[in-house]
Amino acid sequence: SQQGEEDPQALSIQEGENATMNCSYKTSINNLQWYRQNSGRGLVHLILIRSNEREKHSGRLRVTLDTSKKSSSLLITASRAADTASYFCATTGSGNTGKLIFGQGTTLQVKP
Amino acid sequence: DTGVSQDPRHKITKRGQNVTFRCDPISEHNRLYWYRQTLGQGPEFLTYFQNEAQLEKSRLLSDRFSAERPKGSFSTLEIQRTEQGDSAMYLCASSPSIGGLAAQETQYFGPGTRLLVL
Numbered sequence: 001s002q003q004g005e006e007d008p009q010a011l012s013i014q015e016g017e018n019a020t021m022n023c024s025y026k027t028s029i030n031n032l033q034w035y036r037q038n039s040g041r042g043l044v045h046l047i048l049i050r051s052n053e054r055e056k057h058s059g060r061l062r063v064t065l066d067t068s069k070k071s072s073s074l075l076i077t078a079s080r081a082a083d084t085a086s087y088f089c090a091t092t093g094s095g096n097t098g099k100l101i102f103g104q105g106t107t108l109q110v111k112p
Numbered sequence: 113d114t115g116v117s118q119d120p121r122h123k124i125t126k127r128g129q130n131v132t133f134r135c136d137p138i139s140e141h142n143r144l145y146w147y148r149q150t151l152g153q154g155p156e157f158l159t160y161f162q163n164e165a166q167l168e169k170s171r172l173l174s175d176r177f178s179a180e181r182p183k184g185s186f187s188t189l190e191i192q193r194t195e196q197g198d199s200a201m202y203l204c205a206s207s208p209s210i211g212g213l214a215a216q217e218t219q220y221f222g223p224g225t226r227l228l229v230l
Contacts (some may be wrong), residue, residue, distance in 0.1 A: 030217075031217060033217070033218070035221075040201075040224075040226070041223055041224065042116070042203060042221035042222050042223045042224055043155070043203070043205075043219075043221040044221070045218045045219065045220070048217060048218060088154045088155075090154075092217060097160045097162075097167060097168050098143060098145075098160075098207060098216065098217055098219070099145060099157045099160055099168065100145075100147075100155070100157065100219060101157065102147075102154030102155050102156070103154050104152075104153055104154050105152075105153070105154050
């Protein structure tokens with residue numbers, strides 16, 4: 001079953017603008033990760049934030065985590081046409097299998 | 113190429129036929145996962161291997177589905193008596209169990225096998 005919802009389901013912006021995607025989850029987590037998927041292809045890991053962290057940066061990516069609200073956001077700054085893809089948040093729980101529970105994803109279109 | 117590979121990339125089959133997919137993980141990654149993704153949805157966990165041991169199976173994995181990882185390297189996922197509802201993208205991922213914690217928790221995905229059951 002899906003972990004939660006992502007918002008918005010679809011986002012269309014102009015190149016150079018910032019894109020913000022939100023993710024909510026239902027259960028307690030060890031960490032939350034964001035993955036990108038280009039159309040019809042495999043997923044690529046972007047960034048991981050632990051349950052005891054509140055914010056993390058990687059290049060043009062900024063992730064926040066609010067465990068009290070069971071939510072996270074992904075900010076992509078200065079977007080590029082190549083950022084066009086679907087973005088998924090995924091959580092790992094307290095078990096040690098490392099299995100990922102994914103959200104439904106946000107489809108981002110960056111217009112040149 | 114040292115990434116995760118999957119074969120075939122596409123499979124069209126008729127309802128009732130059996131299909132088998134193969135996944136070759138990154139070498140020395142001893143954790144291997146299978147996920148299923150339908151159109152417009154996020155991937156859903158199917159099963160997990162640590163080396164050759166299958167340690168967790170989702171309730172999504174009906175008795176028509178079987179996965180193996182006989183030597184702890186490549187893995188196969190077989191679907192028997194396929195149904196139209198099995199049409200989906202089947203994704204394989206691997207991760208190491210050594211290295212820092214973040215490295216162990218990051219999964220590397222293959223390109224997927226897209227299955228269409230007619």
